[in-house]
Amino acid sequence: MKKIIITLAIFILASVAGYSVINAQTDAAEIMQKSHMAYFYAADDGVADVTMKIINKKGKERIREFTMLRIDLVEGGEQKYYTYFKKPSDVSRLTFMVWKNPNASDNRWIYVPAVDLVKQISADDKNSSFVGSDFTYEDVSGRHWSEDSHRLISESETLDGKETYLVSSTPVEKYKGFAEKKTWIDKTSFLPLKEEYYNDKGKLVRVFTSDKIETIDGIETVTQRTMENVKKKQHTTIYFNEISYNTGLTDDIFTERYLKTPPRKYIK
């Protein structure tokens, strides 16, 4: 009888513990999904004037200026991005387009005005640097939450006075971008306030911070964000100087025609 009770007790305890683990996982995945939507899929479309500063360990600064257009075709799914470069001078008037497919590889095109050439380019490596910055292509357009498994570490951490969920994410398939990512997510806006990227040796390699959050057209938006490369002692800060949402961008703007001739209604 004693044996039976102990076995039963163990069984019940194990089930409860198991249930809460599963529950914590679903909670974490849900939080990450909400966060992904808040950060990458705000409104149905967006236009932003962006300044990017890349500052190396010697304090030397490089600046890129561009306008970025985005349209969401499927909420949480297919998106299209269009980038028009203004500075530096050697890339001015260059345009770049991405059709993002969360479940397949993206399509990328570049238009080089000096030779009037539209070219589809290889988009296999989402982990490569975006225009030489510390942000990768994936940091700019988002890594789908279903590619990682998530675990809620804490619900009681505060960051800069804000209550956060702290979630740990590990790639489902081996990924060279990171082995583990810790994300601090604001409990009210669901925006990521901070991310830490660890390599497979458990070493911190990159740190993301949301430096400034503003409400634009009623949507909470990270208007200044920094990615620090810990090893290189270099960081990149992106400033969103002007953002507008639900501008009425249409799908046809994300085509070769507009790659060659920028839509001046949106790009000044």
Added chain:
Amino acid sequence: MNRMIKLTLVALTAAMILGGGSSQAQELYLNGFVEGLWSGGLDDRNPTDRDYPAAETRLQLRAESYGDNAEVFAKVDFIQDGFDSTSYDWELREAYLKFRLPIDIDFKIGRQILTWGTGDLLFINDVFAKDYQSFFIGRQDEYLKAPQTAMRAEWFTKAGTFSLIAIPDFEPNILPTGDRLSFYNPMNVDIVGSSGYMAPVEPDNSFDNAEIAFRYSRSVKGFNVAGYAYRGFYKEPRAVRMIDSTTSELYFPRLNVYGASLRGQVAGGILWLEGGYYDSRKDQYGDEYSIENSSTKAFIGFERQVASDFTGNIQFQAEMMSSYDNYEKSYDGYVAMMNMMQPGAPVTPKTDETRTLITSRWTKQLASQTVTLSLFGFYSPSDEDAYIRFSTAYKYTDELSLMVGGNIFEGKNPQTMFGQFDHNDNLYVKVNYGF
């Protein structure tokens, strides 16, 4: 040049009229660069006038203004050539007006760079003017494309995009003239400098001599598929005629091109395929030795990232001469004639029926993409010749960059595409300040 200036003025005026209705204030955007290029020859045996193919300072100015549905753009280069006695020159590289009609047609009129096709430094259906001289002496890659004065109309429909280009004045490829770079002259049966250069005669400017190029392209299952047609001339002097019993001249024979291409994502990379038929209109049977035969050309290429900031590609091209039997007969006739005129003198060798070419490009970026290492190689198994381009570029700041590089040519025989440039090996240094 006068004509170009007029065209620019017309374009600017039109833009002001078109842009006048726009709500925005018209702003003029200006930028450009200053660049110094020094290129030194590596071969003392080179029969060129210059020991160094380039020693020049270039100022490029770009100006742009636009409204909602129209834009004007101009790009002018001012060049100070430091060879021998210093001379100055300028070139209007681009000066065009672009505007949009409500019926989904975009027009681009004026001096412009024209490009289409899928190859990486290989061209079949891209029949627009190239500047190989600039390409071989270390100028920026964009100078390979020579500007032309043209009108382009592009009609965007659900069924695909129709592009039509009309070029009223013929402009040839810019090839070595013996001044900066030596080349092979079949008459001399040797590599020559400027003394062996004969300026070819361009077609007259007439309505019938206008070049017309057409493309239809659309997306099919994620692939960009295109068909092309061209009516014009060979961009290189591929024909010779006698003006009287002792003098001959080189000219650009009539050419039509029909072709197709495909480009899209395959196996984590990009695959492209292009083919075309070069129809030599004045030598339909291939029996005219003095005019280039028709030919069929095709290439296939594949590119992918092999690591972060490291991309590689490979291309394979084959080119087959039409009516080779007739070419051989006409060649034999040419040899017999030459033997009669100058017994025992060497005669240029016969061209092979098939020419094959393999190319490969490797690009690696380092230090947050501020350093770019680049290698591009051409190798022809049939011609047994090769051409290697390599460079290292360093962006010291956003504005200031430094590049060192070289062009190396090798060939078993002097009459082949790259073999003829064997003495032109060069190394160059370039400093660029953008503003």
